[in-house]
Structures are given as structure tokens and as C-alpha cells.
Amino acid sequence: MAVASEPPRRRQRRRRELWPYVYVLPAFGAMAFAFGFPLVQVVRESFYAGSFAAPVWVGLDNYKGVLDDAEFRTSLLNNVKLLLAVPVMLGLGLAIALVLNDRIRGMRQYQAIVFLPYVLPATAIGIAFSFLLQQNGVLNTFLRKLHLSFFAQDWLGNSHLAIVSVGGLVVWQQLGFGVVVFTAALLSLPPETAEAARIDGAGWWSLQFRVLVPQIRPIVELLTVIQVITVLSWVFNYVYVLTSGGPGYSSSVMELYIWRSFSSGANGTAASVAVMLLGMAAVLIGLSLWVRRRAEASA
Amino acid sequence: MARKHVLAVLGATLAVGAAMFATTAASQSTQRAADDPNNASLTYWYWGEDDAPGANAWIKKEVAAYEKAHPKVKINVVTQSTDTLISAFTTVAQTNSGPDIATQWATLPTLTPAWNGWSVPISDYVPASETKNWIGTAENMSGGKLWAMPQYLLGIPFVWNKAMFKKAGLDPSKGPKTWAEFLADAKKLKAAGLTPFGMGNKDGYGGAWFFSLIGKQNLDSVAQLKAAMIGKAKFSDPKYTGFFQALADLKKKGYLNSDVASISFPQGLQLFQQKKVAMSWVTDGDAAAAAKVLGGAKGMGVGPIPVWGKGKLATSYDTTQSSDAFITKWSKHPKAAAQFLVFLHSPQVLKDFYAATGVFPADKRFPASLVTDPLAKEQLTLDHSAVSVWPENYVPPQVDGNADLAAGELITSGSGSPADAVKLWESELSKWKSQHPDEFKNYSKWVTSG
Numbered sequence: 001m002a003v004a005s006e007p008p009r010r011r012q013r014r015r016r017e018l019w020p021y022v023y024v025l026p027a028f029g030a031m032a033f034a035f036g037f038p039l040v041q042v043v044r045e046s047f048y049a050g051s052f053a054a055p056v057w058v059g060l061d062n063y064k065g066v067l068d069d070a071e072f073r074t075s076l077l078n079n080v081k082l083l084l085a086v087p088v089m090l091g092l093g094l095a096i097a098l099v100l101n102d103r104i105r106g107m108r109q110y111q112a113i114v115f116l117p118y119v120l121p122a123t124a125i126g127i128a129f130s131f132l133l134q135q136n137g138v139l140n141t142f143l144r145k146l147h148l149s150f151f152a153q154d155w156l157g158n159s160h161l162a163i164v165s166v167g168g169l170v171v172w173q174q175l176g177f178g179v180v181v182f183t184a185a186l187l188s189l190p191p192e193t194a195e196a197a198r199i200d201g202a203g204w205w206s207l208q209f210r211v212l213v214p215q216i217r218p219i220v221e222l223l224t225v226i227q228v229i230t231v232l233s234w235v236f237n238y239v240y241v242l243t244s245g246g247p248g249y250s251s252s253v254m255e256l257y258i259w260r261s262f263s264s265g266a267n268g269t270a271a272s273v274a275v276m277l278l279g280m281a282a283v284l285i286g287l288s289l290w291v292r293r294r295a296e297a298s299a
Numbered sequence: 300m301a302r303k304h305v306l307a308v309l310g311a312t313l314a315v316g317a318a319m320f321a322t323t324a325a326s327q328s329t330q331r332a333a334d335d336p337n338n339a340s341l342t343y344w345y346w347g348e349d350d351a352p353g354a355n356a357w358i359k360k361e362v363a364a365y366e367k368a369h370p371k372v373k374i375n376v377v378t379q380s381t382d383t384l385i386s387a388f389t390t391v392a393q394t395n396s397g398p399d400i401a402t403q404w405a406t407l408p409t410l411t412p413a414w415n416g417w418s419v420p421i422s423d424y425v426p427a428s429e430t431k432n433w434i435g436t437a438e439n440m441s442g443g444k445l446w447a448m449p450q451y452l453l454g455i456p457f458v459w460n461k462a463m464f465k466k467a468g469l470d471p472s473k474g475p476k477t478w479a480e481f482l483a484d485a486k487k488l489k490a491a492g493l494t495p496f497g498m499g500n501k502d503g504y505g506g507a508w509f510f511s512l513i514g515k516q517n518l519d520s521v522a523q524l525k526a527a528m529i530g531k532a533k534f535s536d537p538k539y540t541g542f543f544q545a546l547a548d549l550k551k552k553g554y555l556n557s558d559v560a561s562i563s564f565p566q567g568l569q570l571f572q573q574k575k576v577a578m579s580w581v582t583d584g585d586a587a588a589a590a591k592v593l594g595g596a597k598g599m600g601v602g603p604i605p606v607w608g609k610g611k612l613a614t615s616y617d618t619t620q621s622s623d624a625f626i627t628k629w630s631k632h633p634k635a636a637a638q639f640l641v642f643l644h645s646p647q648v649l650k651d652f653y654a655a656t657g658v659f660p661a662d663k664r665f666p667a668s669l670v671t672d673p674l675a676k677e678q679l680t681l682d683h684s685a686v687s688v689w690p691e692n693y694v695p696p697q698v699d700g701n702a703d704l705a706a707g708e709l710i711t712s713g714s715g716s717p718a719d720a721v722k723l724w725e726s727e728l729s730k731w732k733s734q735h736p737d738e739f740k741n742y743s744k745w746v747t748s749g
Contacts, residue, residue: 050737051415052393058733065733070726071701135558156501157560159714244382244502247560247712248705248723263386264697265393265415266734 042278045271052267062272072273075245075252078163079232082253085167085174086227090220092171093178098208100179101186111183118176126241129169130156133242159250162243166251169238170231181223185216218294225288233281338371339635343624344388344398346379349565350453350621351584351656361651365642372635381565382502384408385696392417392627399630400640402622403447405438406692407699407742409623413446414741418625420444424637433644434661435620438692441745448640449620449661451652454583454682455512456601460593463577467491474578474600478545478607481578485554488577495554497576499567505559506546506707507691507699512580512617514542515690516608524693525746527728529739534728535721538610543717545607546710560712580604583678587657596673603681616684619692620661695731695742702727 046062048055066072096114100107117125132138133155140152155165189212197211213220236255239245245252245260252260254277262270343362347354355378362374377398379387385408391397392412401418403409412418422430422445430436430445439447461471467487475481485495498505517538518524526532527539534540549555556576559567571579572589581589586601593599606613624643626636642648649660653669659679670679694703702724709715709723732739 049734051735053416054737056736061733065730069730134561137561154558154561154712157558157712159709159712246501246503246705247708247714250712250714260386260701261734263383263390264700265389265738266697266730267393269730269734 039278042271042274045267046275047268049266049268051265055268058268062268063276066269066272066276071249071252072254072257074249075254075257078251078253079235081163082167082170082231082235083228085171086224086231088167089171089174089178089227090224093175093223094182094213094220096175096179097182097186098212100183101212111179114179115176117173118180120173122173122237123241125169125173126238129165130242133165156243157247159247162247162251166235166238166242169242170235173238174227174230178223178227181219182216185219186212189215218291221291221294222288225284225291229281229284229288232284233277334632334634335371336632336634336638337369339632340373340375341400341630341632341636341639342375342377342398343400343639344379344402345376345624346381346384346402346622347450348378349381350582351451351652351658352588353584353656354652354658357652357655360655361643361648365639372639374639381504385700388412389696395629397627397629399627399632399636400624401627402624404622404692405435405447405449405620405689407694408692408696409439409447409625410441410745411696411738411741412625413441414738414745417628418446419628419630419633420446421448421626421637421640422446424626424633425641429641429644432663434663435618438620439623439625447623447625448643449623450643451621451656452583452618452659452661452682453621454616454618454678454687455508455580455604456583456586456678456681457578457580457604458571458586458589459578459600460571460574460576461598461600463488463491463493463574467493467577472600474602475605476602478605481605482552482554484578485549485552489553494556494570494576495578496549497556497567497570497579498559499562499564499570500559500707500711501561501563503704503708504564505567506711507703508580509542509546509707510703511689511691512604513545513607514539515610515615515688516606516613517541517610518608518690519611521688521690521693522746524690525742528693528695528698529743529746530728530732534724540717540721540724542607543706543710543720546707547717550711550713555711560708582658583682584656584658586678587672587675590672590674599674601674601677601681603684612686612688615686615688616681617689618682618684618687619689621689695735695738697731697735697738698724698727701730 045055047057047059049058049062050056096110100110104110134140135154135157137155139155143149143152153161155161193215194207194211197207202211233255235253236259239251239253239256240259243251245256254273258270258273258277261267261273343358345355345358347358358376362376366372366374379402384403388397388401388403389412392415395417401412403412409418413420425448433449434452435449436445439445439449457474459471459474464471464484467484467490469484469487475484488495498508500506515524523532524539527534527536532539550559556562556567556570568579568581568585570576571581572585572592574593586599589599590596603614603616624640626633626640630636644660644662644664646664649662649665650669652658652660653665657675659665659670659682667679670676691699691703706715706720706723709720710717715723
């Protein structure tokens with residue numbers, strides 16, 4: 001009776017309001033299946049030990065075991081060490097972009113050369129560098145020929161240098177991305193500001209660091225967050241191919257720790273580290289969104 | 300009208316879903332029902348090239364011959380990498396899917412999947428009249444069943460370059476028999492400006508071989524090693540771990556190649572035939588390859604590993620059947636898989652394998668008369684030594700990967716002491732016990748009941 005008494009127009013409106021949800025439902029279902037389900041499974045798995053077929057409830061033991069594990073602490077510390085590559089990448093990228101922004105001759109060619117490593121597969125680069133950086137590899141042979149034997153180190157076989165080599169490789173490959181982003185940002189700036197500064201007598205350095213760089217600050221901040229996330233959770237390829245985490249575990253990172261655990265069937269351990277890494281990445285993604293919103297607001 | 304459309308879409312989705320389910324179920328039951336050995340499509344994850352150069356080409360040739368003789372059988376060979384041999388199978392097996400035939404190294408890497416319910420006993424599909432000819436089957440027995448088919452015998456002889464020995468003022472016809480002789484030879488070789496001993500350990504396998512060849516020498520039996528794996532003996536006992544000091548000493552004295560920590564194990568195996576090092580230990584296959592480069596018995600010598608320890612295993616040799624093939628639990632064609640594996644032990648195929656690789660097949664029917672080269676004859680004699688043990692076979696795969704490989708890397712890179720290496724082993728043994736309670740239980744049961 002109540003339905004019958006409802007005015008037909010209101011019913012039609014309610015139906016119209018519901019339709020968008022029906023349209024969204026398949027996509028929502030797909031997302032829930034592709035992301036939500038694995039996420040819940042990973043969190044659930046982190047409380048179990050043993051194989052998938054015969055899981056044993058261990059509560060928080062996986063987390064405790066991981067935190068007590070020296071190998072995990074080394075991996076985490078290495079991720080932190082690799083963060084030092086971010087300012088190097090950004091600083092070099094910005095410097096190159098500023099030079100290229102001066103419309104020097106062959107700018108496009110330089111840009112292409114700097115960007116080239118970025119489009120090469122990380123695996124191929126890793127394999128090539130694993131030969132280049134050997135104790136008697138191309139780099140050291142070259143250094144010795146130049147009578148610079150002091151600099152010829154065991155880049156991959158020395159436990160202190162292995163992670164530095166990984167960091168160097170990350171910088172070498174990711175640099176091009178920074179250059180392209182910064183160059184695009186600089187080219188999009190209105191030329192009037194720079195022109196006005198020049199008329200006012202600003203020198204090259206003042207023009208770059210007091211006029212141009214402050215204008216692209218939101219982009220610098222955004223790229224910083226992106227590169228931090230990259231270094232934290234996208235370095236598996238480089239480490240796996242270049243050093244496999246060795247010598248010992250001296251160049252292991254969290255992703256490699258997860259892979260190693262999972263591939264030896266220690267699913268619970270792998271899941272618990274994955275949950276921790278997810279937490280860290282979530283914080284950084286939140287930061288990235290905040291920075292992006294600020295960048296949009298100031299644009 | 301709109302409601303009708305929604306209902307129609309939902310109905311159609313359900314109908315399509317039901318049809319897909321029915322089709323899948325029907326095809327599965329058809330496939331299960333049709334385990335015809337002569338009508339099947341098999342996927343074979345194969346590994347062997349690093350042990351026996353030429354093995355990949357050989358398997359492809361034999362598959363082609365088998366498919367020609369069995370037109371309704373299709374075999375897809377997927378060659379595997381050494382680095383990921385265990386991890387790739389472990390990962391895929393957890394989804395109860397993967398190849399029909401898989402390859403693993405002998406004993407624990409093969410028995411662990413069996414204990415996890417990922418493989419079927421090959422003795423259920425191949426008659427004893429056939430398996431009695433296979434060599435090294437004891438390495439893959441558990442619960443009274445045979446779980447895998449051995450393919451070849453892998454011995455690791457000690458090799459030396461005769462020209463380099465001569466240059467260093469050593470007798471080229473005599474390789475070192477004891478560790479003291481080995482160190483004395485190394486000293487003279489180094490003094491002559493040569494690199495005494497070569498190996499690669501960036502990936503840890505060089506250190507793992509050192510454990511298997513030298514580390515076992517203070518033990519009296521494999522049972523002692525098994526006891527340490529399950530905590531019934533202390534692995535930190537110098538009886539088990541004293542070899543780390545021997546490895547550290549080699550590094551300290553400069554007897555190893557300078558790039559030992561930065562080149563991979565396969566690269567290290569090449570050093571001997573590249574004439575970059577005077578001594579090494581290599582697989583039978585690599586020794587055969589080196590002989591071609593160095594001029595056979597005139598250019599190189601082969602012998603047993605120098606005696607370092609004082610246990611009963613000090614004089615044992617190191618032959619193992621290395622890698623083996625087993626049939627997976629989820630294969631819909633176990634009979635077809637078994638029939639193909641038996642084919643790989645047929646007389647002509649065994650001869651083809653030896654011709655292609657220079658490595659001896661793990662089969663009593665392989666005629667020794669085919670081995671005519673003096674160096675190869677010596678290797679065959681060594682491979683048939685009365686006692687042969689490869690300890691790595693008895694280390695749980697997780698511990699092998701995370702401790703055995705990594706601990707040696709600590710030493711060769713100079714980043715850790717023997718004490719650090721021992722600590723790592725103990726930590727990984729403890730991790731294995733807590734992370735794999737089921738595997739630990741099965742291993743303990745295997746130790747006590749066989």
C-alpha cells in the first residue's frame with residue numbers, strides 16, 4: 001500500500017539515483033576481486049606458517065620472527081640507504097634540466113641520450129652492469145689502464161660497496177625520468193618572468209635558483225615522493241640481477257626478502273613483510289596525494 | 300523496461316557462467332579419464348646444462364624423436380635456470396599447477412615436494428624391472444617408494460693444469476692428495492705468478508660446493524649431518540663447520556682468484572678451461588669440455604678431492620645423480636610422463652646423452668666400453684667409488700638457499716668471519732623449523748624411519 005501511495009515521479013527519481021551504482025558495480029566487483037581479495041588474503045596469510053595446503057596459525061609470530069631477523073633488518077636498512085639515491089637523482093636531474101632549458105645546441109639529442117637508460121629494461125641493464133662491475137670487469141680494467149687502480153674496487157663482491165653499486169645503477173637509470181619531467185615543467189613556465197628577471201639584471205645562477213626553480217617547486221616535491229616510493233618498493237629487479245642480495249645479505253632489500261621467503265615456501269613470513277611494506281608505501285602514497293593536491297591548488 | 304534489461308543481463312551472465320563451469324568440468328573429467336600414454340600433451344621443466352653442457356640440445360633432440368615415434372604425444376620442454384630451479388617450482392606448486400614432469404636436484408629438493416604432496420612416486424608407474432637398472436635411486440627413496448628418475452651421474456673431480464704445474468716447478472703428473480699438499484702446491488703456483496685455485500661465488504654455489512666437498516670430511520656418515528639439521532647435534536660443532544676456516548685461509552693467502560666474490564658460479568667453472576687458474580674442481584661435463592681445450596690427459600690431470608678432514612667421509616667421493624625428473628601430482632597424464640621418462644633410459648638414448656655431454660648416464664645398462672678417453676675412464680672409475688656422498692642433498696632447500704649459499708659468500712667476500720657463517724647457519728636452521736613445521740616434521744620422520 002505504501003509503495004502504491006508513493007508518487008510515481010519520486011520512484012522514478014530514486015531509480016535514476018540507483019542506476020549509477022548498478023553501472024559501477026561490475027568495476028567495483030573487478031577491483032574488489034583484483035585488489036581487495038589478495039590484500040585480505042595477504043594480511044590473513046601473515047598470521048599463518050607452513051604451506052597453503054596445511055597452514056598453521058601462529059598469530060603474530062611471523063612479525064616477531066621478521067623483526068628479530070638480522071637479514072630483515074639489513075634489508076630494511078638497505079632500503080633506507082637507497083633513499084640517499086633520491087636527492088642525487090633529483091639534484092642531477094634538475095641540474096641537467098636547467099642546462100638543457102637554456103636551449104643549448106643539440107638539446108633534444110642530449111635529452112634523448114639522458115632518457116635512453118630509462119626506457120631500457122632493468123633486467124638487461126642489471127645483467128650488463130653485473131659484467132661491467134666485476135672485480136676484473138670493464139670498469140676496473142679501464143681504471144687500471146688509467147693508473148687509477150685505487151678506484152678499482154670489487155663493486156659487487158665487497159659487502160660495503162654492493163649496495164652502493166645498486167644505488168648507482170638506480171640513479172643511472174632513473175635520472176632520465178627526472179630530466180624529462182623537470183624539462184617539461186621548465187618549458188611550461190611563462191617566459192615573461194625569466195625575461196623580466198634578466199632585464200632586472202639577474203645573473204644565470206640567480207635566474208635559475210631564485211626565479212625558475214621556485215616556480216617548479218610543486219613538481220620537485222611530487223617527483224621526490226614518486227622516487228622515494230620507487231626506491232622503497234621498485235628496486236627488486238636491480239638488486240636481484242646485479243647482486244642477488246649478496247655477498248651474504250649485504251645488499252638485500254625488503255622486496256628481495258619477500259621473494260626469497262615466498263619462493264622457499266615461507267608464505268607467512270613473506271606475507272608479514274609484504275604487509276609492512278604495504279603500510280610504508282601507503283604512508284608515502286598518502287603523502288604523494290597530499291603533495292599533488294597542494295601542487296594542483298598552487299597551479 | 301529497465302528492470303527487464305537488468306534481469307536479462309543478470310540471467311545471461313549466469314547462463315554464460317554456468318556454461319563455462321560445465322564446459323570446464325566436462326573437459327577436466329574427460330582429461331582425467333583419458334590418461335593414455337600414447338596420447339598426451341606434457342610440459343617438462345628441464346635442467347641439466349650447467350652440470351652437463353650439451354644437455355639442453357640433447358633433450359630437444361630426444362623429444363623430437365619421441366614425438367615422431369608417438370605422433371599423438373606432444374612434449375613442451377621448458378629449460379630452467381640454476382638460480383631459480385627450486386624457487387620456481389616451489390612457487391608454482393603452491394597453486395597445485397605447473398609442469399607434468401619437473402626437475403630438481405637429488406634428495407631433499409626432490410623429497411620435499413613429495414612430502415608436500417606435489418609429486419607422485421615414480422615407482423607406482425615404472426616397474427621394478429626397469430628401475431633396478433637406474434643408478435643412485437637410494438638418494439630419492441622415502442616411505443619405501445622411489446620418487447624420481449635419475450638422469451646422469453655427476454662426479455666432481457679435482458683438476459689441475461699440467462703446463463702451469465710445470466711452470467711452478469711442480470710434478471705435472473701428480474695432483475695434490477692431501478690438503479697440506481694442496482696448500483704447498485698453491486704456494487708455489489702463487490709464487491710463479493699464477494692463480495692457484497679458481498671458483499665463482501657471487502651466487503653462493505662455490506661456497507656450497509666447498510661445504511659438500513670439504514665440509515663433509517670431518518663426518519663419519521650422512522646420519523650425522525641429518526642429526527644436525529633437526530637439532531639433535533649442534534651444527535656449530537667444529538666437526539660440521541671447521542671447513543669455513545679452511546676457506547677463509549685460502550682467501551687470506553690469496554690462493555683464490557681475485558674476482559671470486561663478483562663472478563657467478565658458472566663463470567667460475569669456466570676459469571679452468573680458460574687457462575686462468577691452475578687448479579679447480581669441476582663437473583664431469585666441464586672436465587670433458589676442458590679436456591678438449593687443454594689437450595686431454597697431456598694438458599690436465601683429474602683426481603679425487605684432496606683430503607682435508609679426519610672423518611670416515613674424508614676419503615669418500617662425491618658422485619650424486621644430481622638432477623632428477625619426477626611426475627607432478629596434478630599431471631593428468633602420469634602414465635604418459637612415466638613412459639617418456641623410461642624412454643630416456645633406453646640404450647640408444649643413453650649413448651646419445653654421453654655423446655652429447657661427455658657425462659655418464661645413471662644407468663647400469665650404459666656400456667662402459669664407450670668410454671675410451673683416458674681422462675674420462677679415470678672419471679668413470681671415480682664416479683663408481685664405493686662410497687659417494689654429496690651432503691648438500693641432505694640440507695633442506697630453504698636452509699641450502701639461505702644459509703649454505705650465503706655463508707660461503709660471507710667468507711669469500713671477506714665481509715664475515717667463519718663465526719658469522721656458523722651463526723647464519725644456526726639462524727636459518729631455526730627459521731626453517733619455525734616457518735615450515737610440516738617440512739620439519741616430515742624430515743624428522745624421514746631421518747628416523749627412512
